[in-house]
Amino acid sequence: MRKLIATDxxxxxxxxxxxxxxDLAAMERWRRAGHLLVVDTGKSVFATKDALGPCGVSFDYAVAFTGAVLTDGDYRxxxxxxxxxxxxxxxxxxLTGISGITVFATTLETDYVLLNTLEDVSSILRVFSPLALTEVVDHRFIGVPxxxxxxxxxxxxxxxxxxxCGSGIELYRNQDFLDVVPAGCSKGQGLTDLLAGPLAGQEVETWSVGDSWNDLSMHAVADHGIALPWSPPQVVAACERVVPSVAALIDSLLEG
Incomplete structure (x- = not known):
């Protein structure tokens, strides 16, 4: 049976x-062996491409914006x-008036910053453009990190x-951000949509790998949930085992 790894x-x-x-070499071996690699992330499409492109990571599908967006391996x-x-x-x-926060808003094409009382840049969301509140009405937004x-x-x-915001949103916590996405979205729902859509009719055994609270829904959907040693206890408890790295997981699966 073909195998799929969905990784945070x-x-x-x-x-x-x-x-x-x-990890890079292991992911390349995984795909060469005919298996599927899916990135399942809270990042926007733009931020995913900005982060993975320079690292040379290739994949088959992306679940982005905490499940709100699906793309193929070429970001289509x-x-x-x-x-x-x-x-x-x-x-x-x-949130205006609260100190120590940065509010971003993301479209399919761009990550914007709307409010910044933190005056600091995170390596997780590093590239963004300023956007005035008066210009917000001109855009359709998918997420608010x-x-x-x-x-x-x-x-x-x-x-x-x-x-x-009431019932129109979902809010997820990860290690450094609170991510606001449309109601009904999650990393797990994005993986479900992928399996029921582009991969419909295919027999696929799934593994999820992730270290934070927003990965819990992904772990619940996958056949095998995998945590990292630094994952919070709640995440570890929801997974079947802990591995030191994605490379270690891939090696064990290819050798098994």
Whole structure:
């Protein structure tokens, strides 16, 4: 049976915008053996390409924006879901005045920054363009990543966003960001959509690899959920085993 690995990016194969030679070589061996490699990430399509392109990572499909967008391995759009009109403006208006945060808004083509009281740049979302609030109405947005400097403030910021946006969104926490995406989206739903859409009718055994809370839905959908040693206890508990790296997982599967 053909096998598929769905991998998170930051903290799984991407570290300070680098992919280790061991992981890169293992992923190439995986695909040469006829198996599928899927990147399943909270990043936008633009940020995914910006991060993986220089590293030389090739893949078969991307689940981007925490499941809101599917692309093929050449970043060609297969499907997309969008945030309701007005959500971006609501988030910015309710978060204005809170210190130590950066509010981004992402379209299919570009990552924008709308509010920045942090005055710092994350290696996870490094390239972006400023956008005035008056220009928001001219765009359709898929995600709103919110970087919160103080980990203790995550819950308060998440509560503000949830209360102001209601049922039109999903909100996920990863190691450095709160990610707002359209209702019904998740990394797991994106993997489900891929299996039911472009891969429909194919027998595929699936592995998911991810280190954070926003990977839990992906682990729940996959046949085999795999965590990393630095994953939070809740993520480890949801997985069948822990591996030191994606390369180690691939080696074990190809040798098995």
């Amino acid at each position: 990016l930051d903290g799984t194969i991407l570290f300070d915008r680098q992919v280790s030679p061991e 759009l297969l499907s997309a879901r969008y945030l309701p009109d007005g959500v971006v403006q609501e988030i910015v208006s309710h 919110v970087r919160v400097a103080d980990d203790a403030e995550n819950d308060r910021v998440a509560q503000v966003i949830t209360e102001c």
